[in-house]
Amino acid sequence: MNIIKNVEIVNYKGIEKTQFSCGSINIIVGPNNTGKSSILESVWMAVASLNDFEDNLETRLSDIIETENIRHLIHQGKQKSTIALEIFENDRIILDLLYSKKNYPEEVAEFFLTFINKTPKFDEFETDFHMSLLELQVLGIKLDRLSGKAGLKEELDKLLKRVSENIESVIEDYRSRLIKSEKVFLTSKINNNLISIRAVMDGYADGISIFNEESPSIQKIPLIISSPHIDEDVSEIYKKLVNTKKLAEVLEILKNKIPYFEDIREVDGDLLVLLENLDEPLPLSFMGDGFKALLKLSFMAPLIKNGIALFEEPETSMHPGYLNILAKEILLSSEYSQIFISTHSLELIEYLLEKAEKSGKIESIKILKLRRLTEGYIEREIFSGKEAAEEIEVIKTDLRGF
Numbered sequence: 178m179n180i181i182k183n184v185e186i187v188n189y190k191g192i193e194k195t196q197f198s199c200g201s202i203n204i205i206v207g208p209n210n211t212g213k214s215s216i217l218e219s220v221w222m223a224v225a226s227l228n229d230f231e232d233n234l235e236t237r238l239s240d241i242i243e244t245e246n247i248r249h250l251i252h253q254g255k256q257k258s259t260i261a262l263e264i265f266e267n268d269r270i271i272l273d274l275l276y277s278k279k280n281y282p283e284e285v286a287e288f289f290l291t292f293i294n295k296t297p298k299f300d301e302f303e304t305d306f307h308m309s310l311l312e313l314q315v316l317g318i319k320l321d322r323l324s325g326k327a328g329l330k331e332e333l334d335k336l337l338k339r340v341s342e343n344i345e346s347v348i349e350d351y352r353s354r355l356i357k358s359e360k361v362f363l364t365s366k367i368n369n370n371l372i373s374i375r376a377v378m379d380g381y382a383d384g385i386s387i388f389n390e391e392s393p394s395i396q397k398i399p400l401i402i403s404s405p406h407i408d409e410d411v412s413e414i415y416k417k418l419v420n421t422k423k424l425a426e427v428l429e430i431l432k433n434k435i436p437y438f439e440d441i442r443e444v445d446g447d448l449l450v451l452l453e454n455l456d457e458p459l460p461l462s463f464m465g466d467g468f469k470a471l472l473k474l475s476f477m478a479p480l481i482k483n484g485i486a487l488f489e490e491p492e493t494s495m496h497p498g499y500l501n502i503l504a505k506e507i508l509l510s511s512e513y514s515q516i517f518i519s520t521h522s523l524e525l526i527e528y529l530l531e532k533a534e535k536s537g538k539i540e541s542i543k544i545l546k547l548r549r550l551t552e553g554y555i556e557r558e559i560f561s562g563k564e565a566a567e568e569i570e571v572i573k574t575d576l577r578g579f
Contacts, residue, residue, distance in 0.1 A: 399484025467499025
């Protein structure tokens with residue numbers, strides 16, 4: 178399935194400019210520090226911006242990008258980064274990252290000023306305002322005591338005035354700090370229609386939502402980004418399936434795929450696997466990586482139907498013998514979702530190409546090969562599945578982790 182037809186990234190992190198067309202399975206290869214993770218992040222952010230920067234596993238912006246040095250989100254010396262995705266029906270998602278050392282860019286001025294001029298809720302204040310808020314609490318206690326006594330109207334008026342002045346002072350300080358802070362604004366549009374604006378800054382893990390268009394006309398795309406930590410991912414996806422009442426459907430599919438599998442249950446926060454001919458269930462951690470990879474992809478299936486799955490180095494910690502199973506499940510998943518994978522595993526690529534060739538799906542695979550040149554420029558080359566099979570030795574060279 179092809180949801181994203183084309184990806185274009187300009188000035189995001191170490192990527193100055195790259196563009197590539199997409200297939201149902203998109204494999205990103207290359208040495209370390211050539212931008213493989215940045216490409217996955219870019220796709221995630223652009224698609225997740227349609228859903229207030231959250232995916233189907235409740236992964237949020239703070240799980241994807243580091244906010245300690247937001248200047249590094251945009252390519253060195255630049256003020257703007259653009260991520261553009263051409264999606265189905267010729268729509269375009271355009272996510273701009275706008276850097277501002279202080280104040281705000283003209284493009285977001287109207288929305289940002291409207292936001293900061295609203296009186297913030299107390300739970301939005303940073304810890305820097307702790308003493309001011311503590312003083313307000315003390316004044317509140319005094320007010321409670323005085324309100325029950327007669328003849329103290331004058332003193333009550335003085336206290337109320339002090340409370341009002343303190344509140345205004347704290348709010349003004351808050352507004353001033355927002356304006357003067359270093360920020361990256363994320364503005365998302367579908368075609369020319371503004372969807373959201375979010376300000377990312379130090380101290381705000383997920384940034385601050387400045388503007389968000391709540392509209393049923395915005396088509397949210399199912400999205401999951403998967404880390405190399407299989408056990409953690411399986412547990413999180415299991416909970417999501419329980420909450421969405423889709424677990425029973427997945428377990429039936431698993432029983433058909435794995436003859437000895439009977440059930441999987443959560444007991445005291447741990448997942449236990451029930452297998453045929455075993456008297457006691459086994460903890461998920463006791464199972465092999467091949468089984469867990471199959472479990473993970475099967476669990477993900479109903480959550481990303483007609484959606485997008487992003488995998489960063491899915492072969493990590495996996496025994497080479499299980500890569501065959503992983504390749505088979507990726508190919509099956511690509512029938513109802515679009516897959517993006519970064520990998521250093523030649524074996525995984527070879528298994529995918531072999532199985533795709535046998536099933537007549539070789540042209541559903543695209544491989545993006547990245548290579549850093551001596552002057553720092555990152556060269557990219559795109560192979561179709563058929564071309565990749567013919568040029569596997571060239572691809573092998575660029576899988577080295579140097």
